[in-house]
Amino acid sequence: MTSVTPKHNTIRAFRQGFTLIELLVVISVIVLLIGILLPVLGSARNAASNTIVLNNLRQTSAAYQAYQLDFSEWVLLGFTPATLEGEIVEVTTSNGLTLGIPWSERYPWRLERYFNGVWETLFYPNDVPDGVPSDLYLRSLEPVLGLNSIYVGGHAGVGEGFVNSPKGLTPNLGAHIVFRTDEVRNPSQLITFTEVLQRLGTDTAGSVPDAGYFFTAPPRAAGGVVWTANGPNEIDMNPGGNVGMPYGRFADAIPTAFFDGHVEMMSAVELEDMRLWANWADTPDYNY
Numbered sequence: 001m002t003s004v005t006p007k008h009n010t011i012r013a014f015r016q017g018f019t020l021i022e023l024l025v026v027i028s029v030i031v032l033l034i035g036i037l038l039p040v041l042g043s044a045r046n047a048a049s050n051t052i053v054l055n056n057l058r059q060t061s062a063a064y065q066a067y068q069l070d071f072s073e074w075v076l077l078g079f080t081p082a083t084l085e086g087e088i089v090e091v092t093t094s095n096g097l098t099l100g101i102p103w104s105e106r107y108p109w110r111l112e113r114y115f116n117g118v119w120e121t122l123f124y125p126n127d128v129p130d131g132v133p134s135d136l137y138l139r140s141l142e143p144v145l146g147l148n149s150i151y152v153g154g155h156a157g158v159g160e161g162f163v164n165s166p167k168g169l170t171p172n173l174g175a176h177i178v179f180r181t182d183e184v185r186n187p188s189q190l191i192t193f194t195e196v197l198q199r200l201g202t203d204t205a206g207s208v209p210d211a212g213y214f215f216t217a218p219p220r221a222a223g224g225v226v227w228t229a230n231g232p233n234e235i236d237m238n239p240g241g242n243v244g245m246p247y248g249r250f251a252d253a254i255p256t257a258f259f260d261g262h263v264e265m266m267s268a269v270e271l272e273d274m275r276l277w278a279n280w281a282d283t284p285d286y287n288y
Contacts, residue, residue: 050250053144053195054263056121060145060193061261063114073181078149078215080105106214107147108140121145123212145257146196146216146244151278152178152259155215176288178279187260191216191276194266195255196244199237213244218277220287229268246271 067076080089091104094113103109112118122143149155154177184190198211217226217237227235227245232252235245246268248254253265270276274286 046250050248050255053248053250053255054265057145057193057195057255057257057263058261059115059121060111061257061263063111063118064192064257065261066114067111068181074179075153075181076107076110076147078107078147078153078155080154103137103140106140107149107153108143108214141214142198142211143214144195144212144249145193146213146246147193148191148218148277149215150218150221151176152190152192154179176278176280183279184259185279188258188262189276190259190279191256191271192259193257194246194271195248197247197249198242199245200242210249213242215244216246217243218274219272220274220277220285223287229272232267232269235268 064076068074077084077089083089088100089104090098090100091109092098092113093109099109108118108122115121119139122145123139147153178184178190194216196212196216198213199217219225219227219229225238226243227237230236233248233254235247237243237245246254246256246266248265251265253267254271255263256266256271257263266276273284274281275284278286278288280286
């Protein structure tokens, strides 16, 4: 009988496992891919978060305009005194609760009944506070959307937003502040809100690193310079009190809302123009 030699007798048996070099190559490729993907994923995450902030600004602007309709075209009050024209300042919440000082002092409580999810909107990305009034009062100091109340709406104790009268504190209508919608000269160029980061007296963050503040600081006020731009999203603050500095957490620009309800991404350099802050400003370096 003739023997047959297999054709593939020279092929080696299948090798089990990987060599050390092959493992190192695979690990290097994975590390390289991670290095490429992480910045992309981070950018996508920041873009998504910034979109949420812009949507929150739009929702807050809609509530801001609804407030004007309810109050006969008077714009939203900023930081208010305990009494206004002889009357105690109070707010009524969406569940019918009437609150006076200190809850009524700051704008979040006055907007609370105009849209659902006010705390989730105004405190993103901070943790939403509990529902008890005492906690909500404390948190109303730190919304991440600050109101331009020094120039629009009035801000008691800052910039003489209210003056004494025989009846009590009265809006200082003849000065630098807009109190009524029919006074606004250019609604598309007057800031109402910006995203803010809390600053305490110097150019340092507050006790809560990511906290906001209830008003946004203009670059100039009361004859002084409050802050100057040092880049698209960088601001140098002059020493002073507690303020909310315009700041974009998720982009190299600052989410900004205007009186007509539209929102834009603005650089710190653009926001140095006082004509965007003060209705009566006719020059970029205006100061009352």
